Amino acid sequence: MTSFTVDAYQNEYLPLGGSEVNAIVTVTSDGAGRPAGGPDAAEVVIVDTSGSMGAPGAKIKAAREATSAAIDCIRDGVAFAVIEGRDRADVAYPDGMRLVPASAQTREEAKRAVAHLNAGGGTAMGKWLTLAGDLFATEPGRICHAILLTDGQNQSEQPEQLTQALERVQGRFQCDCRGVGTDWEVSELRHIASTLLGTVDIIAHPRDMAGDFQAMMEKAMGKSTGNVSLRVWTPQGATVAFVRQVAPSIEDLTDRGVVVNELTADYPTATWGSEARDYHICIDVPPRDAGEEMLAGRVTLVEGDQPLGQALLRATWTEDRHLSTRINREVAHYTGQAELADCIQEGLEARKHGDPATATFKLGRAVQLAAASGNDGTLKLLAAVVDVDDAATGTVRLRRDVAIVDEMSLDTRSTTTVRVGSSTV
Amino acid sequence: MSVVCPSGHQSQTVDYCDQCGARIGAGGRGSATDPGATSTMFPVLEEVDTSPAIRREPCPACGATRSGDDRYCEECGYDFLLPGAVAWEAVVAADRAQFDRHSVPGVTFPVYYGERRFILVEGENRVGRSRGQPDEDVPEIDLAASPVDPGISRVHAVIERCENGGCVLRDVGSTNGTFVGDEPAPIPPHTDVPLADGQRFHLGAWTTITLRRR
Numbered sequence: 009m010t011s012f013t014v015d016a017y018q019n020e021y022l023p024l025g026g027s028e029v030n031a032i033v034t035v036t037s038d039g040a041g042r043p044a045g046g047p048d049a050a051e052v053v054i055v056d057t058s059g060s061m062g063a064p065g066a067k068i069k070a071a072r073e074a075t076s077a078a079i080d081c082i083r084d085g086v087a088f089a090v091i092e093g094r095d096r097a098d099v100a101y102p103d104g105m106r107l108v109p110a111s112a113q114t115r116e117e118a119k120r121a122v123a124h125l126n127a128g129g130g131t132a133m134g135k136w137l138t139l140a141g142d143l144f145a146t147e148p149g150r151i152c153h154a155i156l157l158t159d160g161q162n163q164s165e166q167p168e169q170l171t172q173a174l175e176r177v178q179g180r181f182q183c184d185c186r187g188v189g190t191d192w193e194v195s196e197l198r199h200i201a202s203t204l205l206g207t208v209d210i211i212a213h214p215r216d217m218a219g220d221f222q223a224m225m226e227k228a229m230g231k232s233t234g235n236v237s238l239r240v241w242t243p244q245g246a247t248v249a250f251v252r253q254v255a256p257s258i259e260d261l262t263d264r265g266v267v268v269n270e271l272t273a274d275y276p277t278a279t280w281g282s283e284a285r286d287y288h289i290c291i292d293v294p295p296r297d298a299g300e301e302m303l304a305g306r307v308t309l310v311e312g313d314q315p316l317g318q319a320l321l322r323a324t325w326t327e328d329r330h331l332s333t334r335i336n337r338e339v340a341h342y343t344g345q346a347e348l349a350d351c352i353q354e355g356l357e358a359r360k361h362g363d364p365a366t367a368t369f370k371l372g373r374a375v376q377l378a379a380a381s382g383n384d385g386t387l388k389l390l391a392a393v394v395d396v397d398d399a400a401t402g403t404v405r406l407r408r409d410v411a412i413v414d415e416m417s418l419d420t421r422s423t424t425t426v427r428v429g430s431s432t433v
Numbered sequence: 434m435s436v437v438c439p440s441g442h443q444s445q446t447v448d449y450c451d452q453c454g455a456r457i458g459a460g461g462r463g464s465a466t467d468p469g470a471t472s473t474m475f476p477v478l479e480e481v482d483t484s485p486a487i488r489r490e491p492c493p494a495c496g497a498t499r500s501g502d503d504r505y506c507e508e509c510g511y512d513f514l515l516p517g518a519v520a521w522e523a524v525v526a527a528d529r530a531q532f533d534r535h536s537v538p539g540v541t542f543p544v545y546y547g548e549r550r551f552i553l554v555e556g557e558n559r560v561g562r563s564r565g566q567p568d569e570d571v572p573e574i575d576l577a578a579s580p581v582d583p584g585i586s587r588v589h590a591v592i593e594r595c596e597n598g599g600c601v602l603r604d605v606g607s608t609n610g611t612f613v614g615d616e617p618a619p620i621p622p623h624t625d626v627p628l629a630d631g632q633r634f635h636l637g638a639w640t641t642i643t644l645r646r647r
Contacts, residue, residue: 241451242454243450243452243453243454244452244453244454245453246454271451271452293454301456302449302453302454302455302456303448303449303450303454303455303456304454306446306449320448320449397583398581400564400565400577401565401577401578401579401581402579403579403581403583405539
């Protein structure tokens with residue numbers, strides 16, 4: 009059995025009249041127990057085979073190789089299939105609407121089928137995802153994971169069709185999305201990935217595809233516990249202002265809450281391997297008198313209804329400003345990381361719309377925040393878009409010639425955070 | 434099994450009420466039934482020293498609040514026992530005229546620059562720009578806060594309070610020089626220039642510092 013630990017970091021002291029309780033809840037899983045990637049997992053690889061993948065020819069070729077590399081990583085017994093996506097969706101392997109258990113033989117057959125994939129047609133991701141959902145439905149009770157690879161925008165269907173498809177499949181499987189090249193839309197793929205609790209990233213060059221697919225698949229095979237949620241109880245009169253995953257990346261879960269009863273909601277966190285994630289929870293509580301203490305939130309990690317761990321969020325009102333004005337280190341750190349992601353996205357948006365003053369200000373602030381928190385990965389990506397004069401004060405100049413791939417890489421990875429203690433200062 | 438919370442709710446959880454969140458088992462401050470609960474309930478509040486502090490007038494030089502019997506102000510070093518002591522302050526502002534005179538390419542005039550005031554300490558007051566490094570010897574008049582004037586050196590100049598009660602300015606070998614008043618030429622480095630009350634000097638792309646006696 010996988011064991012989980014749940015810890016809360018907060019300053020429980022509030023000033024008189026104060027109502028906002030902030031806490032960072034850290035969940036760590038040792039990933040032990042059930043054989044990783046055991047027979048109760050299911051995997052679907054969705055490959056974009058639209059016309060654009062054909063030109064330049066390298067992309068479809070790299071996609072075939074990457075899919076083959078991913079198939080090689082599927083462990084014996086895992087039910088799997090490959091979907092060929094264009095303006096319609098077809099099962100490329102096996103034949104018909106089913107998943108087959110992985111074995112040396114089925115993996116070879118699948119790779120042979122993948123080698124015959126050709127490019128042609130449009131892009132309708134809603135249909136691809138619907139088909140994946142239907143395939144997973146044939147084998148209920150498994151930990152379901154999909155990989156979606158695309159190089160373009162969702163042109164062959166209306167945005168509403170994609171939204172409807174996402175609503176239908178949400179919660180039924182987890183999906184990691186990868187965009188290859190620079191013709192895809194970061195916000196579109198981020199929306200799909202975040203709705204389906206997966207990750208999004210850019211594969212700048214077709215040659216990097218196989219390695220990335222392999223890594224993604226190995227991670228998926230390492231998941232040992234599925235259907236895990238954060239169950240947040242709040243007292244009468246209190247409201248949850250937000251629930252946000254803040255590490256390893258920022259993901260707002262506030263609107264994903266599933267009501268359990270009038271004081272409790274479940275926030276889905278999908279599958280867990282051996283890993284740690286941090287959540288920032290903010291609760292508005294009715295203020296009480298000085299010296300009074302109350303429980304502002306009870307956060308329980310549950311698999312279905314089975315509790316795995318628990319942390320308590322407290323509130324104590326005090327007249328001592330010394331206590332109430334202190335900001336918890338973890339809360340401060342992740343508030344900064346969230347501002348960092350916002351600054352990057354707003355800065356790039358302003359840059360795109362020809363507003364250099366706002367772009368310089370926002371990206372300068374991003375550089376300052378990334379440097380102060382030790383987020384070197386993001387700092388490096390920022391340096392491809394701006395010239396950094398002084399990271400400590402956030403003095404930057406916009407670069408005139410920015411490769412579109414650098415801009416997209418920064419946008420895609422803007423939500424990647426570092427944990428507390430990474431700071432070098 | 435359920436318990437009853439202080440507000441009368443039936444609660445399935447025994448530590449805090451599952452309805453209102455009130456702590457169960459401690460009736461309130463000073464509950465006689467369970468002294469242990471009281472001490473965990475207000476662990477820090479009881480350690481707070483609430484004895485009345487000796488009330489003092491704030492520092493006449495910088496306005497900082499005073500406590501205890503300290504002779505010198507914690508903020509500016511003002512000697513409370515010295516009768517009629519003189520305090521000096523340096524007022525830092527962004528000066529458009531100064532910026533236009535230099536017109537350094539690539540540097541823009543700050544949209545907003547709040548006035549910054551520094552109380553001069555006894556002896557040397559270094560004017561400069563810290564790097565934000567740990568264990569750094571930060572200049573007394575540190576102009577590193579944003580918006581930062583890029584034309585100011587790490588240690589640019591020194592304002593020294595002299596024993597006669599006056600002040601002198603000394604450029605300590607800055608890259609871009611220090612200009613007193615409306616003089617077009619910078620003052621020679623490592624040379625003391627006396628400053629009077631209300632006198633201004635310029636450094637960097639837009640920074641102007643006015644010395645005031647109070």
